[in-house]
Amino acid sequence: MSNSVLSVISRFLEEYTTTTPNKLKVVDAYLLYIMLTGALQFLYCLLVGTFPFNSFLSGFISCVGSFILAVCLRIQINPQNKGDFLSISPERAFADFLFAHTVLHLVVMNFIG
Amino acid sequence: MLGVSGHFCRLTGWCVAGLLSAGLLGLFLLSLALVGAQALTPSHHLSLSDVARLHSFLSQSFTDLESAYYSIVGLTKLGANVADQRIPVSNETRDILLAAVSEDSTVAQIHRAVGALSSLGLPLASQEVVAALTARINKEDNVMAITLALHTAARLSAQADFVGILEEIEDLTARLDDLGGVYLQFEEGLEATALFVTAAYALSDHVDMEPPLKEDQVIQLVNSIFSKKSWDSLAEAFSVASAAAAFSSNRFHVPVIVSAQGPATVSHSQPTLQLLVTDVLSQPLASASVLVESAYAVASKSVILSQAPFTLNDGVFELNFMSSQPASGYYQFTVAVTGDSRLIANHVELKVKVSTEVAITNMDLSVVDKDQSIGTKTTRVDYPSKAKSSFTADSHQNFAMSFQLVDVNTGVELTPHQTFVRLHNQKTGQEVVFVAEPDSKNLYKFELDTAERKSEFDSISGTYSLYLIVGDATLENPILWNVADVVLKFLDEEAPATVQPKTLYVPKPEIQHLFRKPEKKPPTVVSNTFTALVLSPFLLLLILWFKLGANISNFSFSPSSILFHIGHAAMLGLMYVYWTHLNMFQTLKYLAIIGSLTFLAGNRMLAQKAVKRIAAEQSSRLAKYRSLR
Numbered sequence: 001m002s003n004s005v006l007s008v009i010s011r012f013l014e015e016y017t018t019t020t021p022n023k024l025k026v027v028d029a030y031l032l033y034i035m036l037t038g039a040l041q042f043l044y045c046l047l048v049g050t051f052p053f054n055s056f057l058s059g060f061i062s063c064v065g066s067f068i069l070a071v072c073l074r075i076q077i078n079p080q081n082k083g084d085f086l087s088i089s090p091e092r093a094f095a096d097f098l099f100a101h102t103v104l105h106l107v108v109m110n111f112i113g
Numbered sequence: 114m115l116g117v118s119g120h121f122c123r124l125t126g127w128c129v130a131g132l133l134s135a136g137l138l139g140l141f142l143l144s145l146a147l148v149g150a151q152a153l154t155p156s157h158h159l160s161l162s163d164v165a166r167l168h169s170f171l172s173q174s175f176t177d178l179e180s181a182y183y184s185i186v187g188l189t190k191l192g193a194n195v196a197d198q199r200i201p202v203s204n205e206t207r208d209i210l211l212a213a214v215s216e217d218s219t220v221a222q223i224h225r226a227v228g229a230l231s232s233l234g235l236p237l238a239s240q241e242v243v244a245a246l247t248a249r250i251n252k253e254d255n256v257m258a259i260t261l262a263l264h265t266a267a268r269l270s271a272q273a274d275f276v277g278i279l280e281e282i283e284d285l286t287a288r289l290d291d292l293g294g295v296y297l298q299f300e301e302g303l304e305a306t307a308l309f310v311t312a313a314y315a316l317s318d319h320v321d322m323e324p325p326l327k328e329d330q331v332i333q334l335v336n337s338i339f340s341k342k343s344w345d346s347l348a349e350a351f352s353v354a355s356a357a358a359a360f361s362s363n364r365f366h367v368p369v370i371v372s373a374q375g376p377a378t379v380s381h382s383q384p385t386l387q388l389l390v391t392d393v394l395s396q397p398l399a400s401a402s403v404l405v406e407s408a409y410a411v412a413s414k415s416v417i418l419s420q421a422p423f424t425l426n427d428g429v430f431e432l433n434f435m436s437s438q439p440a441s442g443y444y445q446f447t448v449a450v451t452g453d454s455r456l457i458a459n460h461v462e463l464k465v466k467v468s469t470e471v472a473i474t475n476m477d478l479s480v481v482d483k484d485q486s487i488g489t490k491t492t493r494v495d496y497p498s499k500a501k502s503s504f505t506a507d508s509h510q511n512f513a514m515s516f517q518l519v520d521v522n523t524g525v526e527l528t529p530h531q532t533f534v535r536l537h538n539q540k541t542g543q544e545v546v547f548v549a550e551p552d553s554k555n556l557y558k559f560e561l562d563t564a565e566r567k568s569e570f571d572s573i574s575g576t577y578s579l580y581l582i583v584g585d586a587t588l589e590n591p592i593l594w595n596v597a598d599v600v601l602k603f604l605d606e607e608a609p610a611t612v613q614p615k616t617l618y619v620p621k622p623e624i625q626h627l628f629r630k631p632e633k634k635p636p637t638v639v640s641n642t643f644t645a646l647v648l649s650p651f652l653l654l655l656i657l658w659f660k661l662g663a664n665i666s667n668f669s670f671s672p673s674s675i676l677f678h679i680g681h682a683a684m685l686g687l688m689y690v691y692w693t694h695l696n697m698f699q700t701l702k703y704l705a706i707i708g709s710l711t712f713l714a715g716n717r718m719l720a721q722k723a724v725k726r727i728a729a730e731q732s733s734r735l736a737k738y739r740s741l742r
Contacts, residue, residue, distance in 0.1 A: 022661060022662065022663075025661050026658060026661055026663045029654055029657035029658055029661060030654060032650075032653075032654075032657070033650045033651060033653060033654035033657075036650035036653065037647055037650050037651075040643070040646050040647045040649075040650070041647060044643045044646075044647070048635045048639055048640075048643070049635065051632050051633075051634065051635075089723055090723075090726070091719035091720070091722055091723045091726075092719075094719065095715060095716070095719055098681070098715070099712075102684060102704070102708065105685075105688050106688070106691075106700070106704070109688050109691050109692050109700075110691075110697060112692055
C-alpha cells in the first residue's frame, strides 16, 4: 500500500518538475511560503493562546487571503487555461492581483491593532 | 363741622381668598356635606382680650378729624364713654348741608350731609333724601356706596318709603363671596363687609323689619369679620367695632358663642363642666338658659344625659357631670341656648373628656420553667414598692408578669392606650421595650421567653431593671414604676465580645476601585521564538526562487515601470504608517493619491510588457511555422 503511495508521489513530483513552466513554479513557491506562514501562526495560537485575538485573526486572514489571490493568479496565467480566460491577459491578471492585495492589506492593517 | 372725608371708599388690600384654591374649596364643601346637616357655629369672635386690644387701638390719640370720628364713634359703639363735643352751626352751614342732598352729589356727600343735619338736630326732608339716594345708587353701583346709602337711610324718619332701599340689602347679600362654607365677605375686604353689616342692621332696626339674612349667612359673616385680630388702620378697627356692636345689640339676630371655660374636662377632683355663653363681644348673656339636649359616649354611643339644665353661677353656666357617674372617656354633648328669640347658632356640639386615675392591682411576677416540671413561684408586688429580690431567668425559663388596671373611683377595669414593659440594662444602658396585652377578661399578661428574644437583647446577660409604663389621654396619673430587677442569662458564646454601639453615622471604609487587570501575556522568549519561526518561510521562499532561477534581468528601466515600483513601495510604506499613526480616513486619502499614480504607471508598464509578450509569441510562432515548412 505504502509502496503505491510513494510511487504516486514520486511520479507526481517528476511530472511537476518537467511539465510545469518556470513562471508557475515561482508562483507555487510563493504559495508554499504563504501556507507555511499561516500554519505556523495557527500552531502558535494552539500552543500559547489566542491573546491578542484580533492580531491572530488579522495575520491568519492575511495568509489565507493572499493564498487565495495567488491561486487565482496562477490559474489565470496558466497557458493551459487560456481558453477559459480569453478576455483576461496575464498582465491584467497581475494587475487584478495587485489591486485585490491592496484592499486585503488595508483590512488586515486595520484589524491588526 | 362734622366733615367726614370719604374714606369709607378706601379699600384695605385684604386677600385671604387667594389662598383657597378651587380644589380646597371643593374638598371643604364635600367634607361639610358628608359631615351632615350639622348647624354652623361661629368659629371666630372677639374674646375679652380681643375687645381690649380693639379698645386700645381705637384709643390712639387722633391728629385729624377723620381719626377723631373713628376713634370717638368706635369707642362709643364698644360702650365706652366719650366726652361730648359741642359744635356751633350757622345758617349758611345749614343751607349748604341741605343743598348737598340732591342727585348731583355723591352718596358719600349725601351721607355726610344727612349725618351732620341729624346729629345737629336740624330738620331734613326724608323723602327727598330717599329719592336722591335711589337715583345715586343706580349710578354708583358699588358696595361702599350702597352701604353708605343704607347708613344714610337709617338716619331718616321712619315714615319714609324705604322699600327700594331695603331691597338693596338683599342685593348686596347676593354679592357676598362664600368661602368654603365658613366665611362670607365682600371681595372689597373686611372693612366693606363689616360696614355693610352695621348698615344693614341699623336700617333694619330703624324700620323694624328683619333683614333678609339667613342664620348660616350671619354666622359666616361673624367668622369673616372677627377672624382678623390685629387691624391695619383706624378705619378697619372702627368697622369691626361697629359690626360687633351691631351683632350684639340689634333686634333680630344675636349670634351666641358657647365655649368651655378652660379645658372641657371633668374628673373626680373637678366634677363640674363650666361653659361661657356670650355674644360676639364676649359679654355674657344673662337672660339665657342653657340645657344639655343629649350627651352620649363616643366609644359606646350610649346616652348618658338627656335634657339636663345648666345652672348659672357667677356669670358661668355649670353642670355637675360626675354625678351621672360616667365612665372615663370622651363624650359628645349637644347644648342648646334658649331664652331670647333673637339668638342664633344656639345649638352647639361639644366634646367633653372624663378623666380618671388608674391603680395597678394584683401584680404577680414569676419565673416559669419551660417544661413546666418545677412549679411556679409567684411574687406579689404592690405599687409603688419594688420587689425585694431579683428574678433570674436563663434560656430554659420564661419570666412572666400579670396585673390588672382598675379605675380608682369606680373599680372598673381599664384598658389604657399605653401599657409598656421596659427592661433597662444598668451596665450597658441598653433598653428593650415590650407591650403588655390584655386578655378577654382585661387581665394584663407579659411573658418574656429568654431564648426567643435573645436577638433583641443582643444576647447580653446581666441585670435588667424592669419598669411598667401606663399612660392614656384620659388618665390623670400616668405611671412609671420600677417593679423589680431581672437577671437574664443568655448562652455566653452568642454574646458579642464588646458591646458595639450602632455605628450608623460613622464614615464608611473607603472602596478602592479595582482597574481591569491587563491580560496575562506569554513570556517574551516564547513570543520571540515564534516570531523567528513565522518569518523563516520567507527565507525558504528566497532559496526556492533562487533555485528556480527567478531573476530581474528583464527589468526595463522605462519611466512608467520605475514610477510603478516607487508607487507600489509607497503603498506598502503607507500600510505600515497606517498601522502606527493614521486612521482609516487619512489612509484612504493618501491611498487614493498614491494608488491612482501607481495604477496609471502600472497600466502603462503592463501594456508595454503585453506588447512585448505578444511580439515574442508571434515571432516564436513564425519560427515554428518556418521550421515546419
